[in-house]
Amino acid sequence: MNTTNTYYIPKPSPHDPDDLGHFGIYGGRYVPETLMPVLEHLKADYEAVRFDPEFWGQVHYYYQHYVGRPSPLYYAENLSDELNARIYLKREDLNHTGAHKINHTVAQAILAKRLGKKKIIAETGAGQHGVATATVAALFGLECEIFMGAKDVARQELNVFRMKLLGAKVHAVESGSRTLKDAMNDAIRHWVTHARDTFYVIGTVAGPHPYPMMIRDIQSIIGWEARAQIQKAAGTLPDKVIACIGGGSNAIGIFNHFLEDEGVECIGIEAGGLGLDSKHGASLAKGAPGVLHGQMSYLLQDDDGQILEAHSISAGLDYPGIGPEHAYLKDERIVTYDHITDTEALDAFVWLSQREGIIPAFESSHAVAYLKKMPRQALQGKTILINLSGRGDKDMIQAKEMLDFE
Numbered sequence: 001m002n003t004t005n006t007y008y009i010p011k012p013s014p015h016d017p018d019d020l021g022h023f024g025i026y027g028g029r030y031v032p033e034t035l036m037p038v039l040e041h042l043k044a045d046y047e048a049v050r051f052d053p054e055f056w057g058q059v060h061y062y063y064q065h066y067v068g069r070p071s072p073l074y075y076a077e078n079l080s081d082e083l084n085a086r087i088y089l090k091r092e093d094l095n096h097t098g099a100h101k102i103n104h105t106v107a108q109a110i111l112a113k114r115l116g117k118k119k120i121i122a123e124t125g126a127g128q129h130g131v132a133t134a135t136v137a138a139l140f141g142l143e144c145e146i147f148m149g150a151k152d153v154a155r156q157e158l159n160v161f162r163m164k165l166l167g168a169k170v171h172a173v174e175s176g177s178r179t180l181k182d183a184m185n186d187a188i189r190h191w192v193t194h195a196r197d198t199f200y201v202i203g204t205v206a207g208p209h210p211y212p213m214m215i216r217d218i219q220s221i222i223g224w225e226a227r228a229q230i231q232k233a234a235g236t237l238p239d240k241v242i243a244c245i246g247g248g249s250n251a252i253g254i255f256n257h258f259l260e261d262e263g264v265e266c267i268g269i270e271a272g273g274l275g276l277d278s279k280h281g282a283s284l285a286k287g288a289p290g291v292l293h294g295q296m297s298y299l300l301q302d303d304d305g306q307i308l309e310a311h312s313i314s315a316g317l318d319y320p321g322i323g324p325e326h327a328y329l330k331d332e333r334i335v336t337y338d339h340i341t342d343t344e345a346l347d348a349f350v351w352l353s354q355r356e357g358i359i360p361a362f363e364s365s366h367a368v369a370y371l372k373k374m375p376r377q378a379l380q381g382k383t384i385l386i387n388l389s390g391r392g393d394k395d396m397i398q399a400k401e402m403l404d405f406e
């Protein structure tokens, strides 16, 4: 029997949550009673396909022919020369729709189809997850409704237009701060009453169990590919694996296949926004444990426990919480976490553009910026793997307002 798969199928992870979705004290299911049976159902549905070669074979077909996987691993020659290290970039920016989010929307839509659902819904902040969800709805002939804070609808005109062009209906959510956390609340509320025919496509490793585990499994395609690619290209495992963190899906996706390796340090980079004195960024560094969107994790909150809005140059990192598995991996010191300011991220955005001819997303620029924050000494002769989660096309208008070239 052939024991090596030619395509990705998840394996049980050493850090799988317990039956109720707890990673240590984090995660779980903090939801209204009415949502419990819906989540229990989804958990059973996911467990039925979790290790099923036929399901993952179907996912693989679309990864290969539609998304463009495997994404390349690129040896960044100019950065490597400058830093006297070996820098490799995992090119998730080259995926269809420009980021890693298409990985989890394709797989969730295929699951929705299998379950006979007619409609998919999603929350979105900057609109990237909304676009990735609307894309797969068009592909698989599913109805699509997107929940987006009214403030974000106004700020992200182009992405709203993209979703509508793809055939989705966009709800502008007027409650609360009219941003991502309110959109997610409304999406959950809608789901409770429409679960019979509706699948909720969550955009990161957050929310109630089984979402953090399910989306971690799906995104682990990134690390599965990268591990084989870097062993082939560099002849060794990396010394460090670096990724940016909003909710944490691209980061856990690449880390998951390196967590057991003694010599590999995984480093997650949060958005520090304006800097350390700002309360509005870096949930793990400045937040405290609390409950949001059906899960226990680190959250940005004020002294009364009110959720603070996150602010960063990169809208995709503006989530006031973080996936529960990251909270656990931080407490257990299995992964290192740090943060990068807006200024440092913008500097790295220009640096990568001009040294390698690759314009990264603002989000991914945070991971690249860490190369400059690390002491030079720590880099000498080291093999570094960076997850380039997305491309910068979506950030051009904002970049043009902040940068001036002769």
Ligand SMILES: *Cc1c(COP(=O)(O)O)cnc(C)c1O
Pocket: 099, 100, 101, 128, 203, 204, 205, 244, 245, 246, 247, 248, 249, 250, 251, 316, 317, 361, 363, 364, 389, 390, 391
């Ligand atoms: C959405 C997004 C992120 C942040 O989401 P994670 O779940 O933390 O990966 C990072 N990079 C890009 C390009 C994104 O679009």
